[in-house]
Amino acid sequence: xxxxKIMAMTKEQVLEIAITAGKIxxxxxxxxxxxxxxxxxxxxxxxxxxxxxxxxxxxxIVSNEVASGFTCMYRVNRRGTDLGLISEINKxxxxxxxxxxxxxxxxxxxxxKLERPPRPYxxxxxxxxxxxxxxxxxxxxxxxxxxxxFFAAAIAMLVxxxxxxxxxxxxxxxxxxxxxLCAVALIFQKIIPGNSMEKMTVGAIMPFLPGxxxxxGLRDYxxxxxxxxxxxVSEALLLVGGLAIGMAxxxxxxxx
Amino acid sequence: MLxxxxxxxxxxxxxxxLFNTPRRVLIPGGLVGAIGFAIYIYLKDGLGYSSMFxxxxxxxxLAVISEFxxxxxxxxxxxxxxxxxIPLVPGLPLYRxxxxxxxxxxxxxxxxxxxxxxxxxxIALGILLISSIARLFKTSKEMAMQAKNKGAIKP
Numbered sequence: 001x002x003x004x005k006i007m008a009m010t011k012e013q014v015l016e017i018a019i020t021a022g023k024i025x026x027x028x029x030x031x032x033x034x035x036x037x038x039x040x041x042x043x044x045x046x047x048x049x050x051x052x053x054x055x056x057x058x059x060x061i062v063s064n065e066v067a068s069g070f071t072c073m074y075r076v077n078r079r080g081t082d083l084g085l086i087s088e089i090n091k092x093x094x095x096x097x098x099x100x101x102x103x104x105x106x107x108x109x110x111x112x113k114l115e116r117p118p119r120p121y122x123x124x125x126x127x128x129x130x131x132x133x134x135x136x137x138x139x140x141x142x143x144x145x146x147x148x149x150f151f152a153a154a155i156a157m158l159v160x161x162x163x164x165x166x167x168x169x170x171x172x173x174x175x176x177x178x179x180x181l182c183a184v185a186l187i188f189q190k191i192i193p194g195n196s197m198e199k200m201t202v203g204a205i206m207p208f209l210p211g212x213x214x215x216x217g218l219r220d221y222x223x224x225x226x227x228x229x230x231x232x233v234s235e236a237l238l239l240v241g242g243l244a245i246g247m248a249x250x251x252x253x254x255x256x
Numbered sequence: 257m258l259x260x261x262x263x264x265x266x267x268x269x270x271x272x273x274l275f276n277t278p279r280r281v282l283i284p285g286g287l288v289g290a291i292g293f294a295i296y297i298y299l300k301d302g303l304g305y306s307s308m309f310x311x312x313x314x315x316x317x318l319a320v321i322s323e324f325x326x327x328x329x330x331x332x333x334x335x336x337x338x339x340x341x342i343p344l345v346p347g348l349p350l351y352r353x354x355x356x357x358x359x360x361x362x363x364x365x366x367x368x369x370x371x372x373x374x375x376x377x378x379i380a381l382g383i384l385l386i387s388s389i390a391r392l393f394k395t396s397k398e399m400a401m402q403a404k405n406k407g408a409i410k411p
Binding site for chain 2 (some may be wrong): 031081082083084085086087089090094116119123124127128130131133134135137139140141197198201202205206207209211212214215216218219221222223240244247248251252255
């Protein structure tokens with residue numbers, strides 16, 4: 001018997017472990033089928049063969065095909081992107097069939113991942129600035145545009161991180177990012193006259209484009225999760241619109 | 257061209273860091289992005305193909321490589337494909353479209369807008385194609401496993 005530790009847990013405990021894992025996956029931006037697959041696989045190991053999972057980007061519902069079954073539901077309000085967490089949970093789910101920990105230990109592992117403190121600001125600030133600056137060079141920029149794009153994206157990301165405790169909607173967050181990065185790029189163009197506004201701005205918007213939502217949405221479509229696919233692709237379009245509105249506001253004031 | 261490919265490599269690594277990719281797959285992830293961008297820029301600037309076709313081919317190669325890397329490094333595919341796709345995203349036509357709209361040049365702006373959305377569609381088609389093919393392989397493997405140990409795992 002490979003999974004005696006799992007058989008020693010009750011069904012409710014395994015279900016709780018599974019839904020916590022699913023929660024972490026969805027909150028860190030995994031695709032829908034990965035969440036559903038993880039929960040179903042974990043539950044099947046405990047002999048719960050009739051478990052059904054329905055997951056969209058904002059809710060996980062785990063229920064039973066039997067009429068007298070259970071229902072668990074988890075509502076997700078805020079999603080981030082953390083590919084490292086997805087990969088950790090993925091490893092955990094794949095090693096679950098010869099699991100060596102009991103319920104308490106497993107829940108402690110999962111809780112540690114769930115309540116992991118956010119990374120320090122400077123990591124995300126510097127990496128988004130570096131990414132933006134490199135894109136400015138990819139588009140044919142020189143050293144000054146490299147610096148301009150770096151500061152435009154880094155300042156915008158820093159402000160977003162500062163206001164994130166207030167939990168703004170992601171649309172307004174992206175719009176604000178567009179306003180800030182466009183304004184910073186304008187200032188840099190004024191300071192160093194030869195600088196191309198275009199290269200700096202296009203470089204700087206790259207960290208704020210919803211690449212994750214877009215890619216995951218398309219993968220959801222192909223996995224047959226049409227509702228999640230629609231949600232994510234329209235989220236991506238909304239965020240691109242927000243970014244464009246933010247930049248257009250600054251440029252409009254400038255041109256006027 | 258080489259400089260831009262090199263900087264696409266660094267930018268993809270920076271994106272990997274931004275999305276908190278595990279440290280040991282940062283360099284392979286950067287390689288995925290650099291290869292996709294290299295294919296794109298070679299087809300577009302070197303051979304003179306249209307931007308849409310170049311994006312499509314770049315995405316296909318990139319997605320295939322990230323599927324393989326996911327098997328090799330035992331990580332989810334998105335760890336490679338999400339940062340890798342970003343150098344191809346049509347930021348420049350999008351910005352130009354918006355800028356022309358602000359200058360009341362709707363004709364040119366619309367042209368750029370259509371170009372941006374076609375590029376995005378090409379990328380989307382590339383991802384759709386490869387992920388559906390990858391799913392075919394995965395499903396056939398699962399079916400073979402189910403047929404092999406029918407009821408063996410279940411207590």
